[in-house]
Amino acid sequence: MGGEAASAGMGVTELFQLLRDGVPRTRAQLAKSTGLARSTIAVRVDELMRMGLVTPVAEAASTGGRPPSQFALNPGARVVVAADIGASHATVAITDLGATILAERTEPLDITLGPVPVLTWTLETALALLAEAGRPARDIAAIGIGVPGPVEFSTGRPVNPPIMPGWDRFDIPGWVRQHLDAPVLVDNDVNIMALGERATAWPGTEHLMFVKIATGIGAGVISGGQLLRGAQGVAGDIGHVRVARGSDVPCSCGNRGCLEALASGPAIARELRGQGVDAQNGNDVVDLVKHGNIDAIQAVRQAGRDIGEVLTACVSLMNPSVIAIGGSMARVGEHLIAGVREVVYTRSTPLATEHLSIVQSSAAENAGVSGASMLAIEHALSPAALHMLVTA
Numbered sequence: 268m269g270g271e272a273a274s275a276g277m278g279v280t281e282l283f284q285l286l287r288d289g290v291p292r293t294r295a296q297l298a299k300s301t302g303l304a305r306s307t308i309a310v311r312v313d314e315l316m317r318m319g320l321v322t323p324v325a326e327a328a329s330t331g332g333r334p335p336s337q338f339a340l341n342p343g344a345r346v347v348v349a350a351d352i353g354a355s356h357a358t359v360a361i362t363d364l365g366a367t368i369l370a371e372r373t374e375p376l377d378i379t380l381g382p383v384p385v386l387t388w389t390l391e392t393a394l395a396l397l398a399e400a401g402r403p404a405r406d407i408a409a410i411g412i413g414v415p416g417p418v419e420f421s422t423g424r425p426v427n428p429p430i431m432p433g434w435d436r437f438d439i440p441g442w443v444r445q446h447l448d449a450p451v452l453v454d455n456d457v458n459i460m461a462l463g464e465r466a467t468a469w470p471g472t473e474h475l476m477f478v479k480i481a482t483g484i485g486a487g488v489i490s491g492g493q494l495l496r497g498a499q500g501v502a503g504d505i506g507h508v509r510v511a512r513g514s515d516v517p518c519s520c521g522n523r524g525c526l527e528a529l530a531s532g533p534a535i536a537r538e539l540r541g542q543g544v545d546a547q548n549g550n551d552v553v554d555l556v557k558h559g560n561i562d563a564i565q566a567v568r569q570a571g572r573d574i575g576e577v578l579t580a581c582v583s584l585m586n587p588s589v590i591a592i593g594g595s596m597a598r599v600g601e602h603l604i605a606g607v608r609e610v611v612y613t614r615s616t617p618l619a620t621e622h623l624s625i626v627q628s629s630a631a632e633n634a635g636v637s638g639a640s641m642l643a644i645e646h647a648l649s650p651a652a653l654h655m656l657v658t659a
C-alpha cells in the first residue's frame with residue numbers, strides 16, 4: 268500500500284494531533300506534513316473549526332500581499348479541572364486547553380480526613396471556580412487529580428498510601444464521576460509535578476527527573492517523553508534507598524540508613540537539634556539557611572550530597588538531561604543543589620553529565636496543579652478522547 272492510500276484514511280482526529288501543539292499552520296503546511304490533498308485538508312480543518320477545537324490565527328507580521336490563513340488549537344474550546352491534593356493543603360484550578368489558569372484556589376486541607384470529605388471539598392471548589400470563570404460544567408473535557416501517595420494509574424485508586432488513612436483502594440474516579448460527567452485521571456503528586464515542571468520550564472524535553480524534597484523524598488521520572496509509573500505506581504520512590512552516611516539512622520519505613528531519614532526536611536531539623544540549633548521542622552531549616560546560619564547551610568549541603576549519591580545511580584540508569592529539584596526544601600536554594608551537583612558531576616560518567624542540567628524547580632509550588640492540568644489535557648486531546656467527541 269502506497270503512502271497516499273495510507274494517508275487517505277487520516278481523519279480529523281489525526282489532523283488535530285498535528286495542530287494541538289498550538290503552533291499556527293497554513294493549509295499548505297498541513298498538506299505538506301500529512302501528504303493529503305489541500306482540498307481534503309480544507310474539509311478537515313473546517314470540521315475542526317465547526318467543533319470549535321481549531322481557530323484561525325491572524326499572522327502578526329505580513330511581508331506584503333494577503334497573508335495565508337493559519338490555524339491552531341483553540342485553547343478556549345473546553346476547560347479542565349486540575350487538583351493538587353497535598354498532605355495538608357489542596358489547590359484546585361480551572362485551566363483552558365493551553366494550561367492557562369482561568370481560576371484557582373488554595374486552602375488548608377487535611378488529607379487524613381479521608382476521601383469523601385476531601386473530594387467533596389475538591390468538587391465544590393471546582394464548581395465554584397467554574398462559575399467564577401463563567402464556564403458551564405458541560406465544558407469540562409477532563410479532570411486531573413494528584414494525591415500524596417502511590418496510585419494505580421489505570422484505575423485511579425491509591426495503593427497502600429502511607430500518609431492517607433482511609434484512601435487505600437478508594438475509587439476516586441468512580442466517586443467524582445457520580446457528580447461530574449468527565450474522564451478522571453489520578454496520579455501521585457510527584458508524577459504530576461514532573462509533568463508540570465516539564466510543561467512550565469522544559470517543553471519538548473524527553474528525559475527529565477523531578478525530585479521532591481519535603482517531609483519525604485520522591486521522584487517523578489519522564490523518559491522518552493512518557494511518565495514512568497512502573498508496575499505498582501511507585502517508580503521513582505527513591506526516599507528509601509540506603510545511603511552510605513546513614514547506616515544506623517532509623518527510618519519510618521522500618522529500615523535504617525534511608526535517604527529520607529537523612530536528607531528530608533524533618534531529618535535535617537533533627538540533625539541540627541542534635542547540634543544545639545533550634546529547628547523543629549523543614550520550614551525552620553529553610554529560615555535558618557536564609558538567615559545565613561552556618562550549621563544549617565552545612566547540613567543542607569550534606570543533605571544535597573546524600574541526595575546526589577542516590578541520583579548518581581538514577582543518572583546511570585535513566586540518562587536524564589534535566590534533574591529539577593522541587594518540594595518545600597528546595598526553597599533553601601543553591602546550597603542544596605550545590606551538594607547534589609558536587610556528587611553527581613563527580614561520580615557520573617562524563618558522557619552522562621555532558622548535557623545534564625541540575626536545577627531548582629521553576630514551576631515551584633505551581634508544579635502540581637500545572638501537572639494535573641497537563642494530565643487532564645493530554646487525555647482530553649488524545650486521539651481516543653477526540654474520536655468520541657467527533658462521533659458523539
Ligand SMILES: [Zn+2]
Nearest residue numbers: 507518520525
Ligand atoms: Zn526508609
